[in-house]
Amino acid sequence: MNIALDMMGGDFAPDEAVRGVARFLTAGQENVHLTVVGDQDQLNPLLTELAVPSAHVTVVHAPQVIGMHEHPTKALKEKTQSSIAVGFQLLAGRKIDAFISAGNTGAMLVGAHYFLKTIKGVIRPAISTLIPKNNGGTGLLLDVGLNADCKPEQLSQFAILGSLYARHISGIENPRVGLINIGEEEGKGNLLAQSAYPLLKANPFIHFIGNIEGRDILLDRADVMVCEGFTGNIILKLAESIYEITRQKEIRHEYFERFNFENYGGTPLLGVSEPVIIGHGISQAPAFANMISLAVKMISSDLLGKMKSRFEGLG
Amino acid sequence: MNIALDMMGGDFAPDEAVRGVARFLTAGQENVHLTVVGDQDQLNPLLTELAVPSAHVTVVHAPQVIGMHEHPTKALKEKTQSSIAVGFQLLAGRKIDAFISAGNTGAMLVGAHYFLKTIKGVIRPAISTLIPKNNGGTGLLLDVGLNADCKPEQLSQFAILGSLYARHISGIENPRVGLINIGEEEGKGNLLAQSAYPLLKANPFIHFIGNIEGRDILLDRADVMVCEGFTGNIILKLAESIYEITRQKEIRHEYFERFNFENYGGTPLLGVSEPVIIGHGISQAPAFANMISLAVKMISSDLLGKMKSRFEGLG
Numbered sequence: 366m367n368i369a370l371d372m373m374g375g376d377f378a379p380d381e382a383v384r385g386v387a388r389f390l391t392a393g394q395e396n397v398h399l400t401v402v403g404d405q406d407q408l409n410p411l412l413t414e415l416a417v418p419s420a421h422v423t424v425v426h427a428p429q430v431i432g433m434h435e436h437p438t439k440a441l442k443e444k445t446q447s448s449i450a451v452g453f454q455l456l457a458g459r460k461i462d463a464f465i466s467a468g469n470t471g472a473m474l475v476g477a478h479y480f481l482k483t484i485k486g487v488i489r490p491a492i493s494t495l496i497p498k499n500n501g502g503t504g505l506l507l508d509v510g511l512n513a514d515c516k517p518e519q520l521s522q523f524a525i526l527g528s529l530y531a532r533h534i535s536g537i538e539n540p541r542v543g544l545i546n547i548g549e550e551e552g553k554g555n556l557l558a559q560s561a562y563p564l565l566k567a568n569p570f571i572h573f574i575g576n577i578e579g580r581d582i583l584l585d586r587a588d589v590m591v592c593e594g595f596t597g598n599i600i601l602k603l604a605e606s607i608y609e610i611t612r613q614k615e616i617r618h619e620y621f622e623r624f625n626f627e628n629y630g631g632t633p634l635l636g637v638s639e640p641v642i643i644g645h646g647i648s649q650a651p652a653f654a655n656m657i658s659l660a661v662k663m664i665s666s667d668l669l670g671k672m673k674s675r676f677e678g679l680g
Numbered sequence: 681m682n683i684a685l686d687m688m689g690g691d692f693a694p695d696e697a698v699r700g701v702a703r704f705l706t707a708g709q710e711n712v713h714l715t716v717v718g719d720q721d722q723l724n725p726l727l728t729e730l731a732v733p734s735a736h737v738t739v740v741h742a743p744q745v746i747g748m749h750e751h752p753t754k755a756l757k758e759k760t761q762s763s764i765a766v767g768f769q770l771l772a773g774r775k776i777d778a779f780i781s782a783g784n785t786g787a788m789l790v791g792a793h794y795f796l797k798t799i800k801g802v803i804r805p806a807i808s809t810l811i812p813k814n815n816g817g818t819g820l821l822l823d824v825g826l827n828a829d830c831k832p833e834q835l836s837q838f839a840i841l842g843s844l845y846a847r848h849i850s851g852i853e854n855p856r857v858g859l860i861n862i863g864e865e866e867g868k869g870n871l872l873a874q875s876a877y878p879l880l881k882a883n884p885f886i887h888f889i890g891n892i893e894g895r896d897i898l899l900d901r902a903d904v905m906v907c908e909g910f911t912g913n914i915i916l917k918l919a920e921s922i923y924e925i926t927r928q929k930e931i932r933h934e935y936f937e938r939f940n941f942e943n944y945g946g947t948p949l950l951g952v953s954e955p956v957i958i959g960h961g962i963s964q965a966p967a968f969a970n971m972i973s974l975a976v977k978m979i980s981s982d983l984l985g986k987m988k989s990r991f992e993g994l995g
Contacts, residue, residue, distance in 0.1 A: 499925050510862055513870035547825055547913040555828035555910045579917025583925060595870045596911050598862040602894025603918060610814050610898060610935070618931050 366396065368660045369461040372403030373430045373448040374468020375648045379403055382467070383411040385653020390421050392654075397661055400461050402427050402448045427451040430468075433646055437471030441479065449473060453480035456639050463660035465631065467644030467652070474511060474634070474643075482638040484669075486676030488516070490636030491523050491594070492643065493530065494601050497623035500585045505531050505540075507591060507635065510598035517560035520544070520591045524571045525675060526635040527589035533666040534659070535588070543577035543587030545596060551575070557593060565591075570675060630655025633663065640669060681711065683975045684776040687718030688745045688763040689783020690963045694718055697782070698726040700968020705736050707969075712976060715776050717742050717763045742766040745783075748961055752786030756794065764788060768795035771954050778975035780946065782959030782967070789826060789949070789958075797953040799984075801991030803831070805951030806838050806909070807958065808845065809916050812938035815900045820846050820855075822906060822950065825913035832875035835859070835906045839886045840990060841950040842904035848981040849974070850903070858892035858902030860911060866890070872908060880906075885990060945970025948978060955984060 372382040386399055398421060401408060405426040412422065429447040431440040441450055449472050456464045457480040466473050474492075483490055493507035505527045512519060524542045531540035544565055546554040551562050553576060565573045577586050582600060592600075608624035611617075622628075630652045631644035640663040642656050663669070687697040701714055713736055716723060720741040727737065744762040746755040756765055764787050767779045772795040781788050789807075798805055808822035822838050823830070839857045846855035859880055861869040866877050868891060880888045892901050897915060907915075923939035926932075937943075945967045946959035955978040957971050978984070 499928070513862060513873075545914065547828060547910055547917075555908070558828075558910070579914040579919075580921040580924070582914075582918055583921050593870070595862055595873070596914055599860065599894040599897075599911055600914065600918065602862075603897055603915065604894075606895040606898050607922065609895070613814070614933070614935055616931070616933050616935065618929070620925070620929055620931065 366661065366664045367398045367400055367461045368463045368465065368657055368664070369400035369402055369425070369452050369455055370653065370657070371448040371452050371464070371466035371468050372401045372408055373427070374466040375644060376433070376646050377649055378467070379407050379411060381649040382653050383408065383415055383417065384650035385657070386422065387415040387417045388650050388654040389657045390418060394661065397421070397657070398423070399657070400425055400455065402452045402455070404428060404430070425451060425455065431472045433469050435469060435472070437469060437475040440469070441472050441475055449476050453477070456641070457481060462664050463640035463642065465642045465644065465656045465660055467631065467646060467648035470643055473641070477634055477637050477641050481641070484636055484638055484673055484676050486679050487522055487526070487636040488519050490634050491526060492632050492634055493527060494626070494632050495629045496582060496590070496604060498585045499583055499620070502585055503535070504582070504587055505535070505589050506582070506597055506600060508594035508597050509601045509632070510594045512594040514595070515557060515593035517557060517564050520557070520561040520593070521564040521568050523591045524565055524568060524573070524589060526672060527591065528571045529668065529671055529675060530633070530635060531588045533668050533671060534662050537588050539572050540588035541574045541586070542571045542589045542591065543574055543581070545582070545590055545592035546576035547578060549576055549578065627652040628655070630659055633659065638669065638673070640664060681777045681976065681979045682713045682715055682775070683778045683780065683972055683979070684715035684717055684740070684767050684770055685968065685972070686763040686767050686779070686781035686783050687716050687723055688742070689781040690959060691748070691961050692964055693782070694722050694726060696964040697968050698723065698730055698732065699965035700972070701737065702730040702732050703965050703969040704972045705733060709976065712736070712972070713738065714972070715740055715770065717767045717770070719743060719745070740766060740770065746787045748784050750784060750787070752784060752790040755784070756787055756790055764791055768792070771956070772796060777979050778955035778957065780957045780959065780971045780975055782946065782961060782963035785958055788956070792949055792952050792956050796956070799951055799953055799988050799991050801994050802837055802841070802951040803834050805949050806841060807947050807949055808842060809941070809947050810944045811897060811905070811919060813900045814898055814935070817900055818850070819897070819902055820850070820904050821912055821915060823909035823912050824916045824947070825909045827909040829910070830872060830908035832872060832879050835872070835876040835908070836879040836883050838906045839880055839883060839888070839904060841987060842906060843886045844983065844986055844990060845948070845950060846903045848983050848986060849977050852903050854887050855903035856889045856901070857886045857904045857906065858889055858896065860897070860905055860907035861891035862893065864891055864893065942967040943970070945974055948974065951987070953984065953988070955979060
């Protein structure tokens, strides 16, 4: 398999991206080839310096960079030779099997929309995040920001996408799906949650356990937690801030270490036709290495094929 | 002033309610009279046992109790001699100046709606909570669950109610108001946030500082944070769960102690014509004492009068 990385994206590019590649390859992945996309004049010396085995890596030159604060659509349109645009061109042309970037999130989302297809039957893709639970496990939360307003049908689709991810990537046989809500019983919540509940209950492809409240998010109640992207994004960023605050206050505990989102190495864009992983802007080497490992899992488990079959069956 | 307490509400009633009354009176509040509402056969021995000074306390007998899990509307209708119904009757008849209960939250909300008026000009009341900030202060978050779906105008009204509360109760001269959102710039967010932003910006009665994201909620960014009750409730319960988890894991730190919601002693129902404070079901003596102190502040600052004048000016 051939996995491409945007080497110019993120606050610590390209150094930490190259370190991440080196770190991943040190673990010895014989059947993985990495395509590193970026400015070759910066990348080649770094690859040499870190003694990255050239047999496992191909440099694809992309002379332009989309900055973290550029307007996504405008930047993608104007910078056709940027690492993000080149990466998506490779993915759309099936030259690579997955694309990873810690660069401008908006540009990644616009790029996926522009260069890739949405899986047939999926209304809109979603982005997810892993939330650490108090018992050591994790739960998948989606959407975390791509769809600020949602129809009830979308929440039901997120549940399917999330369940397939939990099963094939996290290895949970029969993942429990919870609807994020502000009450336990059916009928509670805002209009969206009230309408989504019966759809989730009737959805034959998921194991729906009912509503879960804010207090349940960090507990081992559900493996997949669905909500619209507004609430999901607030939850994600609040959880990230808890990690930041505990670090600043030097509150050291294994539990809070698990809120270090670098451990999870980026979030896959679920619902598009090819594997795309979006990293945090502050990604460093471990995050890049973890994102490559996640891409390997997505490809080797044929997660996308499974999503396509599932939605084809629904179409 | 005369403040009434529902002595039968909450998981530790009536014992902890009586202890809370004793605790409050020990601090010596000469001008405060307390009306304790509940089963006199249970209350009188407890009041005697704890040597609560009878000159400061009047027992009003209410032989019925609304359970924590009873259906609010049904229970209020059938149990006209319950402590919650009797308390609201006293408040509606101006026999008391404020009413406090840690009982069935739904019944308190229905009771307020049934027995009291909404302040003229206010679309719907809201409930708020104090959120501890990383620098030692607190921010007021509203709505936290009463209005699962909101119109943009409601968010603008929450900003006014919250600002008056922050000024007159928390003592913040010119409270900064933030709109909880999923992006920094105007135009970001879901349809509600997009529509609320210009209303908040144009609102002459508040000091609007723009959007605040999930990562800002625990930081010293805004003194008043507005959102619809769905998101607010998720934030509140997530924050409460962090406190619970740190206790279970025995992670002791002054910072997390501040997430003990008992410190804040209940949440006022903002937008109704009389002071009503709703306590957490798990309230113990310190929470009851703090709720009485909060009621004292609300009455002595004439918060309700100030809210009424502000909205009268708008009507």
